Amino acid sequence: MTRNRRLAVTRNILWMITGVACTVGIARLIFGLGATTALTDDTSWGIWIGFDVMGGVALAAGGFVIAGMVYIFHLKDFRPLLRSTVLTAFLGYLAVIIGLTLDIGRPWMIWSPTLNWQIHSPLFEVAWCVMLYTTVLALEFAPTVFGKFPQTQRVFQVLRRITIPLVILGIMLSTMHQSTLGTLFAIMPFRVHPLWYTPWLPLLFFVSAITLGLAMVIGESIVSGWLFHRELERPLLKRIARGLQYGSILYCGLILANLSLYGKLPLLFRSSWESILYGVELMISAVAPAILLSIPRFRSSLVGLGISAAMVVVGFILNRINLAIISMIPTTGSGYFPSWMEIAVSLGIVSAAALVFFFFVEYFGVYEPLPFREPRDNDLSLPTFDRSTEVWLGPRLIRNTSVHLLFFLIGASFSFALLPQSAVQGALPKTMAVAGPRGLSPMIIDGNRVDRVVVFDHDRHIREQGRDESCVKCHHLLKPMDEATSCAECHRDMFLKTSIFNHDAHQRRQGGNKGCEKCHPQNDPKSAKTVKVCTECHTTMMVKGSRVTLQTKGADRLKYAVGYADAMHGLCVPCHTEKAKEYQEKRLAGKPRISPEGSPMTEAEWVSKERLQFCPTCHRELHYTKDPIPTIILPPRERKEGAVPLFLDMRPAPEREGTAAFRQTHLPGRKEP
């Protein structure tokens, strides 16, 4: 084993990928799907379903096909391929179950379908079939394990006797769930793109699974032949390639019949990306292999076999991913690209399955005839303690494992270093960049209501948050019952410690301890409460032209504008309600409100949110300056004694402002200048 460098290197790589996946898997189990995957409310199935589950089940279809050929159809020649294929299928199903466990939101409830029956659900049927078939596969493969040890010969004999019923049961279950995986999508005619959606999905799934299973048998033989320096069963592979060719042709025929029967052929020739994707998928999975395999020279060469098998595998996996994820994007309108963590887990599960496969090949003679009982120097045994040298003499298994473990740990730690913040803290809302305020109208507000004021550039926020739509992003219109919509809601990093005020630097520049009193008054305690405000020395700190005045003396050392919640007089609701009632009364009195265009207005039009963005919707008495951009100033009689003048910049969008029609519809209280 150690002499096989190919295998050793491959194993180390696989162990490393498994390590990467393990770290991610743990992060997913602790912090949930949102923290580790790119799944969204619109695209709730990702590659863990599309590749690991849909693809995995289809990839493992070789198990029932070869078992059926050998045991039921008496094609005994294929026996050499049997056990490795059954093992692949078994490990494939285990991989599917692990992938599914990670993908479902509540992994500890995975047993739920066993007790809570819901026979109307295709997924219920799939769950049961996968459970039963995995058990069947375990029993089908068990003779290989039990045949090895003399103590378990009786179990071995019993298992061999029930092989035929097991194989038949396995094929029955496979037929069921391979096709029912297609039925899953039959309930989504409005979600899946019409090219992929068809009532024939179960049939297409079944045929493609068989074809894919055969391709996997070829691929797996070639790869293991290369890895273990094994002589290949070429005539057998050639015969399987025949089957592969027929499968591909059958699949092409079914697709053609299906598309023409449902009148979807024209869709295939549209110049949309869906048609191109569907064409590519069909070309790789079925058309190209069917054509290539009909060339005798191509069919008899190992490279040709490998290429066509690889095409079928890639093509049908693409088909499953397309159906489960990509074909839904045109409907939902939401993009999805898997995070690297999703990809790592998918690869890791496959790697782990391959490692287990290698283990069985080496210690249980999967490629040798049964019962395999050949003793080996690297056989499974415990390390022995050599008393003369006081050294543990381990079998090679242990020694190699320590190298593999090293690679595993390298992978695990590497991936831990790469984990994004969300995967180590739990999912985080989107951040928005924090930048220093600039512009014309800085306000000083206590947006977080924590008695800490900041200069706030309202203009800039309007500009950067999308003009007309911007108001609702901060003002409570978007967030009912949410009293605490604070700056920190978007600027999540604003309470992180910063070195904006560097006390040491100030101290140094003011001459060390002699300079204290330059900022701290001589007799007062030296604290932040008594210190000079920054603007006393840094006079340019405040932007010129700001209407906010700063008081540097007395209790109100920093006067600031009221929070925007008060500026908007609480929630929109009172005003809406009031106006709606007003309108309803008018309507009941038989006086429909007439819009400037002369048509009757509905309640919604009368008190719309767009209107509420402008103060004069309620404050009819407000007057405007003659600026090209209307600026709203509180009239003198409204001003309370000692109140700070508040600069509210509630101007309409520049592209619409100034037009007479706009003023009429949006600023009804305004007199034309």
Added chain:
Amino acid sequence: MKAILTDVTRCIGCELCVAKCKEINKLGVDRPWPWLSPDRLSAARWTTVITRPGSRYVRKHCQHCLDPACVAACPVAALRRTPEGAVIYDVSVCLGCRYCMNACPFGIPRYNWESARPAIQKCNLCHPRILEGKKPGCVEVCPTEATIFGDREELLAEARRRLQAEPDRYLHKIWGEHEVGGTSVLYLANIDLGFLGWKEDLGKDPLPQLTWNILTKMPPVFLGIGGLLAGIYWLGERKNKIQAETKNNSGSKEGPKR
């Protein structure tokens, strides 16, 4: 069977329904998660108001289909439809497969992805309140009676009455009367509601029919395959036996072919 009738022309978009819904179901605040949908329906917002051009406001929430696709899709019966018309969710059996999110023709069910113990989140028509004899919260607080609650038949009659009384005010259609087998949430509108998931080709047949038609064919296929395989196996064995016997009798000229 209870239902909700929403009159889009009366809605002023105040979102009091959203606030009340959040209060009753203790949904918490909206946060800018990266996985949110553009319609702003989310795990913390079971009902939302979509603003359409021209000051039209359309409430979006679970349509409570009469034959719901989500209920048929759920493999563990975590979702079920009550006699009152509400489609409700039981987290205790849910395994989180999210098939319901994919099956729903309106894309209603949402997920709290941020949680390590997530659950499907969707409107339950305030089922507990209905059992107490109260109206759903959203209906109770609506200031303009844009959304009303009652027996489905009575609401349909009311909708027809409104369509007749003010034909110019509405498009002549009651959304939800027949689509996908009918829903318990009905709409009257003066704009097309295609953006809610109501498509022209939505059809009158319930979606669960599509999978059920296929699933009912599976048991015969299952048993048929089993019988067929047993038969083929038996035939093969018999052939081998006869061949072996002929071989023994005639001193064997050729070995058994597969």
